[in-house]
Amino acid sequence: GDSVTQMEGPVTLSEEAFLTINCTYTATGYPSLFWYVQYPGEGLQLLLKATKADDKGSNKGFEATYRKETTSFHLEKGSVQVSDSAVYFCALKNAGGTSYGKLTFGQGTILTVHP
Amino acid sequence: DVKVTQSSRYLVKRTGEKVFLECVQDMDHENMFWYRQDPGLGLRLIYFSYDVKMKEKGDIPEGYSVSREKKERFSLILESASTNQTSMYLCASSFLDTIYFGEGSWLTVV
Numbered sequence: 001g002d003s004v005t006q007m008e009g010p011v012t013l014s015e016e017a018f019l020t021i022n023c024t025y026t027a028t029g030y031p032s033l034f035w036y037v038q039y040p041g042e043g044l045q046l047l048l049k050a051t052k053a054d055d056k057g058s059n060k061g062f063e064a065t066y067r068k069e070t071t072s073f074h075l076e077k078g079s080v081q082v083s084d085s086a087v088y089f090c091a092l093k094n095a096g097g098t099s100y101g102k103l104t105f106g107q108g109t110i111l112t113v114h115p
Numbered sequence: 116d117v118k119v120t121q122s123s124r125y126l127v128k129r130t131g132e133k134v135f136l137e138c139v140q141d142m143d144h145e146n147m148f149w150y151r152q153d154p155g156l157g158l159r160l161i162y163f164s165y166d167v168k169m170k171e172k173g174d175i176p177e178g179y180s181v182s183r184e185k186k187e188r189f190s191l192i193l194e195s196a197s198t199n200q201t202s203m204y205l206c207a208s209s210f211l212d213t214i215y216f217g218e219g220s221w222l223t224v225v
Binding site: 004006032036042043044045046049051089093102103105106107108 | 119148150154155156157158159160163173205207212213214215216217218219
């Protein structure tokens with residue numbers, strides 16, 4: 001079945017540091033890939049997405065590129081802020097006909113940014 | 116603006132109680148989902164529904180049931196709550212490639 005693996009956390013950075021959170025996946029066919037973010041006490045919000053190989057999703061300074069050859073969708077940001085402290089989830093949606101939009105999630109990575 | 120509303124943010128229930136978690140979406144989406152979120156495990160799908168009165172089991176349906184009598188409302192039912200069901204429960208609805216989540220319901224079973 002489909003699966004998503006995220007880098008082990010938690011990740012602790014100083015403000016303005018470079019961020020990478022690794023995400024790899026296993027899926028049949030051509031899934032769509034997503035990053036969701038969960039701020040403290042809130043539900044999940046879509047951060048960015050990519051629907052086909054070599055697509056780059058971007059939002060709020062975050063980027064991720066859909067790499068089919070390495071089955072990866074790593075999240076990057078050049079300069080993190082304290083307000084980026086949150087839990088980040090990588091997810092995929094299989095394009096199969098009976099998927100009904102179900103997402104398969106990674107285990108989440110806790111990011112803490114210090115001033 | 117997109118809105119998925121979960122009726123209760125925080126609940127404390129006793130072992131053996133029947134628990135109802137309610138979710139309403141105002142976007143006329145056909146697909147709705149219940150996920151459970153636990154530290155280190157990410158989100159796991161409990162049940163989903165692709166139409167009124169239609170439901171499908173997700174990855175961890177044991178101990179849960181669902182009800183979808185109206186398109187906008189999707190309820191999760193814990194038939195007899197147990198302490199291992201203490202968790203954060205997230206409702207979601209989807210359209211095309213985007214899933215929208217509610218703010219979550221923290222359930223503690225004592």
